[in-house]
Amino acid sequence: xxxxxxxxxxxxxxxxxxxxxxxxxxxxHLVMVLIILTALGAIYGAIGQIEAxxxxxxxxxxxxxTTGRSPVPSFVGFLGFLLPLVSIALAFDSVNGEYGRRxxxxxxxxxxxxxxxxxxxxxxxxxxxxICLVTLWLLVTGLGILTLGLPPGGEEIARGxxxxxxxxxxxxxxxxxxxxxxxVFRQAATSALAALALWLVFTLFWSMIVHGLVSAMAPIxxxxxxxxxxxxxxxxxxxxxxxxxxxxxxxxALLDPATxxxxxxxxxxxxxxxxxAPLPFVQSTLLIWPQxxxxxxxxxxxxxxxxxxxxxxxxxx
Amino acid sequence: MTGPVxxxxxxxxxxxxxxxxxxxxxAVNAGEVFGLLGPNGSGKTTTILMLxxxxxxxxxxxxxxxxxxxxxxxxxxxxxxxxxxxVGFYDGLTARENLRYTARLSGVPETERxxxxxxxxERVRLSHVADRRVKTFSRGMRQRLGLAEIVAKGCRIAxxxxxxxxxxxxxxxxxxxxxxxxxxxxxxVLLSSHLLSMVQSICDRVALFREGQVGLVGTVPDIAxxxxxxxxxxxxxxxxxxxxxxxxxxxxxxxxxxxxxxxAQVDADADxxxxxxxxxxxxGGSLKRIDISHSDLDDVYVRYFEGKEDRDAA
Numbered sequence: 001x002x003x004x005x006x007x008x009x010x011x012x013x014x015x016x017x018x019x020x021x022x023x024x025x026x027x028x029h030l031v032m033v034l035i036i037l038t039a040l041g042a043i044y045g046a047i048g049q050i051e052a053x054x055x056x057x058x059x060x061x062x063x064x065x066t067t068g069r070s071p072v073p074s075f076v077g078f079l080g081f082l083l084p085l086v087s088i089a090l091a092f093d094s095v096n097g098e099y100g101r102r103x104x105x106x107x108x109x110x111x112x113x114x115x116x117x118x119x120x121x122x123x124x125x126x127x128x129x130x131i132c133l134v135t136l137w138l139l140v141t142g143l144g145i146l147t148l149g150l151p152p153g154g155e156e157i158a159r160g161x162x163x164x165x166x167x168x169x170x171x172x173x174x175x176x177x178x179x180x181x182x183x184v185f186r187q188a189a190t191s192a193l194a195a196l197a198l199w200l201v202f203t204l205f206w207s208m209i210v211h212g213l214v215s216a217m218a219p220i221x222x223x224x225x226x227x228x229x230x231x232x233x234x235x236x237x238x239x240x241x242x243x244x245x246x247x248x249x250x251x252x253a254l255l256d257p258a259t260x261x262x263x264x265x266x267x268x269x270x271x272x273x274x275x276x277a278p279l280p281f282v283q284s285t286l287l288i289w290p291q292x293x294x295x296x297x298x299x300x301x302x303x304x305x306x307x308x309x310x311x312x313x314x315x316x317x
Numbered sequence: 318m319t320g321p322v323x324x325x326x327x328x329x330x331x332x333x334x335x336x337x338x339x340x341x342x343x344a345v346n347a348g349e350v351f352g353l354l355g356p357n358g359s360g361k362t363t364t365i366l367m368l369x370x371x372x373x374x375x376x377x378x379x380x381x382x383x384x385x386x387x388x389x390x391x392x393x394x395x396x397x398x399x400x401x402x403x404v405g406f407y408d409g410l411t412a413r414e415n416l417r418y419t420a421r422l423s424g425v426p427e428t429e430r431x432x433x434x435x436x437x438x439e440r441v442r443l444s445h446v447a448d449r450r451v452k453t454f455s456r457g458m459r460q461r462l463g464l465a466e467i468v469a470k471g472c473r474i475a476x477x478x479x480x481x482x483x484x485x486x487x488x489x490x491x492x493x494x495x496x497x498x499x500x501x502x503x504x505x506v507l508l509s510s511h512l513l514s515m516v517q518s519i520c521d522r523v524a525l526f527r528e529g530q531v532g533l534v535g536t537v538p539d540i541a542x543x544x545x546x547x548x549x550x551x552x553x554x555x556x557x558x559x560x561x562x563x564x565x566x567x568x569x570x571x572x573x574x575x576x577x578x579x580x581a582q583v584d585a586d587a588d589x590x591x592x593x594x595x596x597x598x599x600x601g602g603s604l605k606r607i608d609i610s611h612s613d614l615d616d617v618y619v620r621y622f623e624g625k626e627d628r629d630a631a
Contacts, residue, residue: 002388003387003388004388004391005391005392009391009424010424013418024409101407101408102403102405103405105366105371106399106400106401106405106406106419107419108371109394109399109401110419110423111392111394111395111424112391112394113390315371316366
């Protein structure tokens with residue numbers, strides 16, 4: 001049945017309202033304070049480490065992001081861990097919250113489609129994430145300039161921007177996930193708990209699960225090297241179901257220009273290569289393209305799930 | 318405008334095997350205040366959601382100002398204002414900000430927006446708290462804010478779901494006054510309620526809901542006449558007499574229902590008060606009060622459902 005009128009009318013109104021709500025919410029302030037503090041800690045640790053070990057490095061700024069001084073992980077490590085938390089904090093109650101406040105039917109009785117509401121909510125979250133990430137990035141860059149006394153080079157800025165984009169895609173996956181949970185579960189607490197549980201699975205337990213699965217599904221026969229290759233490939237395939245792993249690979253290739261491959265490399269493929277020589281930025285982007293596409297695809301897929309559930313939902317509050 | 322502005326034909330809604338609304342026909346004319354009455358769970362809210370296009374009917378068709386809410390939901394929602402049962406607002410925003418948000422969503426032109434919102438708040442007498450957070454509002458104020466939203470939207474039809482439920486008498490009275498003033502401005506109002514005597518005071522016509530069906534439609538006196546079937550209800554209060562045996566045998570008495578402390582209600586074919594009075598006196602009782610019962614909607618309603626149960630039992 002053909003329906004008349006744009007499905008997107010009202011979307012930007014909702015997106016801006018959501019963004020404004022987030023920026024004034026104590027929840028976001030709390031998470032952002034946490035992130036900024038950890039960022040400061042990580043960068044501070046990295047600076048000490050860089051001064052101690054690396055004298056001459058063409059990518060000093062990138063080192064700043066990826067170097068950690070035990071026991072403090074690197075800035076990138078922190079982001080991989082904490083970005084999902086920000087996304088979850090933004091979206092875990094976005095749809096069920098409207099039911100809880102009994103505003104859903106009132107908003108939907110305005111001349112908008114349901115599509116606009118869900119798109120707007122997602123977009124509002126993305127706007128907030130983008131603003132927060134850009135702020136954080138600028139903060140870290142500024143801190144780097146102050147402490148290192150060097151401006152970042154053109155290539156470093158390009159890589160930094162690409163990294164920013166990857167962060168956004170990664171956070172977007174979790175935003176869509178939290179949105180899906182907020183649509184499926186009517187209780188905000190349930191949806192928060194479900195999202196956090198999934199977050200724990202992917203950040204802590206995924207590698208263990210994959211390890212178990214691989215040894216069960218592709219046992220290694222010491223006499224047959226092919227089984228080893230199969231096992232490694234299966235492991236990589238399963239690993240990459242986790243957005244955290246994808247994000248890790250992307251940051252590795254983007255922020256460490258010497259990374260030449262994200263999978264198995266055979267000796268024959270290394271012929272003629274200069275170990276440790278940096279790849280140009282464009283080559284690094286080619287390297288991470290599948291991972292980035294994977295993240296975006298996951299985001300779209302999960303959001304579609306939320307969309308379908310939401311469209312079929314009974315509006316009664 | 319001639320003809321009904323709101324029309325439903327053969328409207329049916331099924332949830333799995335349960336049926337919420339069955340073959341509902343409804344027509345509301347322009348400028349009317351129309352009441353949907355029925356107990357909780359009789360399908361009023363479901364019907365309203367279908368009229369708005371928020372829920373898809375399993376069968377049947379709805380026309381709102383000539384539009385089908387399923388095909389042209391935006392056109393319908395632009396003309397219809399909805400006040401849900403126990404309306405909610407964004408607690409962290411002020412009354413004005415809440416209205417601004419929905420006014421933006423409903424596409425009120427930017428140049429008129431602030432003025433319309435101010436006028437709407439004025440009209441529901443919330444101007445003095447316009448910039449206070451809704452968090453601090455009482456239930457009555459929230460309901461009034463909901464009405465302000467409908468005013469600001471400038472729609473031709475208002476659908477109010479249980480607008481007075483949970484309000485104190487003073488707030489109820491204020492709200493009813495507001496609804497009456499909407500109708501006076503030519504707005505068509507459809508409201509649902511289970512508070513019958515209240516609805517009786519403002520509705521032009523009423524549809525009585527029972528188990529997902531409209532039992533009766535008409536003005537309150539019409540419905541009363543239909544349900545009571547020409548019955549005359551008489552309240553009697555007397556001491557020192559068994560009312561049942563004194564009044565029961567009289568000609569024209571159908572039923573005597575004895576209540577507490579010497580009161581009884583008599584169902585009679587005609588006004589036989591003199592006969593009852595003399596029967597009581599003859600039986601040696603002292604008559605304290607005898608009255609024609611006000612056959613208000615509450616009575617009609619109770620009797621209507623009584624009748625249904627009797628038939629079920631038979």
